[in-house]
Amino acid sequence: GAVVSQHPSRxxxxxxxSVKIECRSLDFQATTMFWYRQFxxxxxxxxxxxxxxxxxxxxxxxxxxxxxxxxxxxxxxxxTVTSAHPEDSSFYICSASPHGDFQETQYFGPxxxxxxx
Amino acid sequence: xxxxxxxxxxxxxxxxxxxxxxxxxxxxMFDYFLWYKKYPAEGPTFxxxxxxxxxxxxxxxxxxxxxxxxxxxxxxxVPSQPGDSAxxxxxxxxxxxxxxxTFGKGTHLIIQP
Numbered sequence: 001g002a003v004v005s006q007h008p009s010r011x012x013x014x015x016x017x018s019v020k021i022e023c024r025s026l027d028f029q030a031t032t033m034f035w036y037r038q039f040x041x042x043x044x045x046x047x048x049x050x051x052x053x054x055x056x057x058x059x060x061x062x063x064x065x066x067x068x069x070x071x072x073x074x075x076x077x078x079x080t081v082t083s084a085h086p087e088d089s090s091f092y093i094c095s096a097s098p099h100g101d102f103q104e105t106q107y108f109g110p111x112x113x114x115x116x117x
Numbered sequence: 118x119x120x121x122x123x124x125x126x127x128x129x130x131x132x133x134x135x136x137x138x139x140x141x142x143x144x145x146m147f148d149y150f151l152w153y154k155k156y157p158a159e160g161p162t163f164x165x166x167x168x169x170x171x172x173x174x175x176x177x178x179x180x181x182x183x184x185x186x187x188x189x190x191x192x193x194x195v196p197s198q199p200g201d202s203a204x205x206x207x208x209x210x211x212x213x214x215x216x217x218x219t220f221g222k223g224t225h226l227i228i229q230p
Contacts, residue, residue, distance in 0.1 A: 113217060
């Protein structure tokens with residue numbers, strides 16, 4: 001149980017285009033989903049917290065107009081990288097929490113590799 | 118199919134004692150392993166990592182051991198402190214750390230005074 005999927009797993013796009021990444025909780029409802037950007041070998045940077053039916057909460061330094069987050073249902077959150085540039089190339093991971101942001105448990109998706117040419 | 122498994126959802130340890138968190142993996146292509154620590158309502162923070170060419174990596178109170186033949190790694194915390202109470206995630210990568218991570222489901226460590 002507690003499976004989280006991401007789609008697509010890999011995407012290559014041209015600079016200036018927008019890319020949408022989906023995060024789905026397959027067998028549970030997630031009131032809260034989290035979006036991370038992975039840096040090589042180490043850290044996961046929390047980008048934003050996505051709450052179903054309300055606006056996302058962005059971490060300091062993350063441009064909310066560039067990284068659009070929509071959490072339209074209890075099983076789906078989307079991250080749209082608008083006007084992507086090569087420096088946005090990274091690995092983006094989502095996680096989902098079945099009990100809200102005060103619950104310690106998070107289930108991670110497999111990640112999406114974004115390459116912007 | 119879960120490629121990274123943390124079979125203990127929770128672990129309770131007395132302050133000052135050793136905490137041992139375990140992680141098993143099934144993908145023999147994994148060559149880089151990481152441990153993350155997570156407090157409630159925060160994102161995970163990187164704790165310690167190990168490459169598959171090593172069997173031990175130590176950083177202060179934290180030591181990670183890797184047993185490739187058993188596809189098993191463990192995180193040792195000694196001595197355990199109250200601030201160590203958190204959820205610990207094991208993660209693995211097959212790209213030397215440059216590629217994506219596969220996470221376990223976490224172990225909630227509780228340090229008791």
